Amino acid sequence: MxxxxxxxxxxxxxxxxxxxxxxxxxxxxxxxxxxxxxxxxxxxxxxxxxxxxxxxxxxxxxxxxxxxxxxxxxxxxxxxxxxxxxxxxxxxxxxxxxxxxxxxxxxxxxxxxxxxxxxxxxxxxxxxxxxxxxxxxxxxxxxxxxxxxxxxxxxxxxxxxxxxxxxxxxxxxxxxxxxxxxxxxxxxxxxxxxxxxxxxxxxxxxxxxxxxxxxxxxxxxxxxxxxxxxxxxxxxxxxxxxxxxxxxxxxxxxxxxxxxxxxxxxxxxxxxxxxxxxxxxxxxxxxxxxxxxxxxxxxxxxxxxxxxxxxxxxxxxxxxxxxxxxxxxxxxxxxxxxxxxxxxxxxxxxxxxxxxxxxxxxxxxxxxxxxxxxxxxxxxxxxxxxxxxxxxxxxxxxxxGGDSVLAFWILSGDLTYVVIFPQLVCVLHFRHVNCYGAISGFVTGLLLRGLSGEPVLGIPAVLRYPGWREENSVIVQYFPYRTVAMFASLLSIIIVSCLVDQIFHHQLIPQSWDFLKVFKKKNEPEEEEMPDASEEMKCALTTKF
Missing domain, CATH: 1.20.1730.10 (Sodium/glucose cotransporter)
Structure with a gap:
């Protein structure tokens, strides 16, 4: 035409x-x-x-x-x-x-x-x-x-x-x-x-x-x-x-x-x-x-x-x-x-x-x-x-290469939901999380999400949650598997951070094992812990438009 x-x-x-x-x-x-x-x-x-x-x-x-x-x-x-x-x-x-x-x-x-x-x-x-x-x-x-x-x-x-x-x-x-x-x-x-x-x-x-x-x-x-x-x-x-x-x-x-x-x-x-x-x-x-x-x-x-x-x-x-x-x-x-x-x-x-x-x-x-x-x-x-x-x-x-707009739309938010969202919640609202916990949460979320499979990308499901179905020879998960991965990542960040903090705090392992240098910097002031008012003053632009 x-x-x-x-x-x-x-x-x-x-x-x-x-x-x-x-x-x-x-x-x-x-x-x-x-x-x-x-x-x-x-x-x-x-x-x-x-x-x-x-x-x-x-x-x-x-x-x-x-x-x-x-x-x-x-x-x-x-x-x-x-x-x-x-x-x-x-x-x-x-x-x-x-x-x-x-x-x-x-x-x-x-x-x-x-x-x-x-x-x-x-x-x-x-x-x-x-x-x-x-x-x-x-x-x-x-x-x-x-x-x-x-x-x-x-x-x-x-x-x-x-x-x-x-x-x-x-x-x-x-x-x-x-x-x-x-x-x-x-x-x-x-x-x-x-x-x-x-x-x-x-x-x-x-x-x-x-x-x-x-x-x-x-x-x-x-x-x-x-x-x-x-x-x-x-x-x-x-x-x-x-x-x-x-x-x-x-x-x-x-x-x-x-x-x-x-x-x-x-x-x-x-x-x-x-x-x-x-x-x-x-x-x-x-x-x-x-x-x-x-x-x-x-x-x-x-x-x-x-x-x-x-x-x-x-x-x-x-x-x-x-x-x-x-x-x-x-x-x-x-x-x-x-x-x-x-x-x-x-x-x-x-x-x-x-x-x-x-x-x-x-x-x-x-x-x-x-x-x-x-x-x-x-x-x-x-x-x-x-x-x-x-x-x-x-x-x-x-x-x-995309046929379904809806599939791409859902997939675009997948990684941010499973991997980045729990990290952002913890870094903004939990004062005592550390890099060890963050790494464990990242790996946990990414691993669970990958093992759950993704039909759009042709990734087979290794973990099959309750209620899964086979549709057109593809395993489709009907369990909230993304949310499971997200919560697992969130809990991993908090739990591992607390455990590692207690281990180093009580000197259960030598300080030299802190290879990420997290606790050597523990007493140094962090920018994110400064009062809001002073931060607003710091970043205010003096020129009016």
Whole structure:
């Protein structure tokens, strides 16, 4: 089929506008660099700690409302084996921000950190911090792949444009403006992107609901009676473990993303950081409602009355593309084009954050502190830019091989939930944990998660928890195995830290055996233990913008 030229032109114009705003944001960043007493690299990473609440809420929400959130939610609601009850993104992301505001925003912002890894570097040193970067980096790359895969599938259906071309163009635009302007470009483009997502998706809703092919949405149509359930879905006792596991993964795993703390740390104060999180909890929930409606409408539609025909998408294996299919077949062409624009906006608003996230951690916690301690600010800025490029290329390459957006979406938070989240809880809220406990927790979490298997990556399950099933010759775990691994990691950190502390405290083994030099430094003042007020004074920028 021929490419939809008017639709393609509309998307290109949108991309040019976003790129122009990103370039403008880079100029804003350079102006701030001239006025601000902070380092140039920190301005690129956290915007000079001068991002106001409104901009912070926009950029925080836009980061989470990505292609995975929009398309993954619609896919879950539409899929007969899942339904609305499995659309976990809305409640999980809202809980993520509420918990972030209550327990994580103030400890992070009040200590004047620059990245999520800074408290680990202060407590455990450089080597373990470098190790923690690996799961965070893998998670960001999977996140990029998830959202680009969502966009490629959408454009190929609505605009009849090659998904490969769509992915490459969209990735290039995001990489360019993130490369140029850092957090300022990301934040200002997020404002436009979020507004566009909100308007375009909600505009699609009445056209979808009033489509002639859509029956009363309280029941699925006759053609879908062979499905296991209606769009409401059902949750059997044997599936409860998997449901809880995925809910906690999305809710708590998000607390281990550098993208979250990039916005928290860019706020002018701890209070503003908390307010930003609370407001984002509301807005991210609202932004997910149109995707739920699209999934409901698609499950209630008589696809035989559309150009798509029969059998319906689920029976053809197209559930992962249900959002663009619904926009293409159940709405006028121009509405479908707006829908593709909303997905494109969502993709770029999340991708730029993931790119800057990994680049920030590598530059601040690896390159600046381990590789080149004497690096100039100009050099550090170029390291950020090159890192943005490399992470973008890695995620783009992986996006070409993904079929299910929902699977990538879940997988992107897997490592952060199992490995990084328990580490972050302990380093922020448990004063007596040490590097020995942190290492044991890291190994425990990673080992248990690996032995549990991963069907998406083709890793077989060695540990088979109660309730496992064999589906299409693959072992699928229905026990909350990720949560088991997370709690095992958490307990391991605390228990081993306490045991090692007691062993050295009572001199049960010689002090010389402390090869990590943890207890030789025990009486030295640690930066994270200083009072909040003095820390706020230390990191306050004296220049007003």
């Amino acid at each position: 021929a490419v939809d030229v008017p639709g393609l032109v509309s998307v290109v114009v949108f991309y040019i506008c976003i790129l122009a705003i990103g370039v403008w944001g880079s100029r804003k960043s350079r102006k701030v660099e001239k006025k601000c007493t902070g380092t140039k690299s920190e301005i690129s990473i956290i915007g000079g700690r001068n991002i106001n609440v409104l901009v912070g809420v926009f950029t925080m929400t836009a980061t989470w409302v990505g292609g995975g959130y929009i398309m993954g939610t619609a896919e879950a609601v539409y899929s007969p084996s899942q339904g609305l009850i499995w659309a976990l993104g809305l409640p999980a992301y809202a809980a993520n921000f509420l918990l972030g505001g209550l327990f994580f925003a103030k400890p992070m912002r009040s200590k004047c950190y620059v990245t999520m890894l800074d408290p680990f570097q202060n407590r455990y040193g450089k080597a373990f911090t470098a190790t923690l970067l690996l799961p965070a980096l893998v998670s960001d790359i999977l996140w990029v792949a998830c959202i680009l895969s969502a966009l490629g599938g959408t454009m190929s259906i609505i605009l009849r444009l090659s998904s490969t071309v769509s992915i490459i163009i969209s990735a290039a635009v995001s990489i360019v403006y993130t490369f140029l302007g850092g957090l300022y470009s990301v934040a200002y483009t997020d404002i436009i992107q979020l507004c566009f997502i909100f308007v375009s998706l909600w505009l699609c809703v009445p056209f979808l609901v009033l489509s002639p092919a859509v029956s009363i949405i309280s029941h699925t149509p006759a053609l879908n009676q062979s499905y296991e359930s209606s769009w409401v879905g059902h949750l059997e006792l044997m599936d409860a473990g998997k449901w809880v596991d995925e809910l906690l993964l999305l809710a708590l795993g998000g607390l281990s993303y550098q993208a979250l703390y990039q916005r928290v740390l860019s706020a002018a104060s701890s209070t503003q950081a908390q307010i930003t999180c609370y407001a984002a909890a509301v807005t991210v929930f609202i932004m997910g409602i149109p995707s739920v409606v699209i999934g409901v409408v698609a499950a209630s539609a008589d696809w035989n009355q559309t150009d798509y025909g029969f059998p319906p998408p689920f029976e053809r294996g197209d559930a992962g593309k249900i959002l663009p299919l619904a926009l293409q077949n159940l709405t006028p062409t121009w509405v479908g084009v707006l829908g593709i624009g909303s997905v494109a906006a969502a993709v770029m608003s999340s991708m730029d954050s993931a790119l800057l996230s990994s680049a920030s951690m590598f530059t601040q916690n690896i390159y600046k502190t381990i590789v080149r301690k004497q690096a100039s600010e100009r050099e550090l800025q170029w390291v950020i830019r090159i890192s943005v490029l490399l992470v973008g290329l890695a995620g783009t390459g992986l996006a070409f």
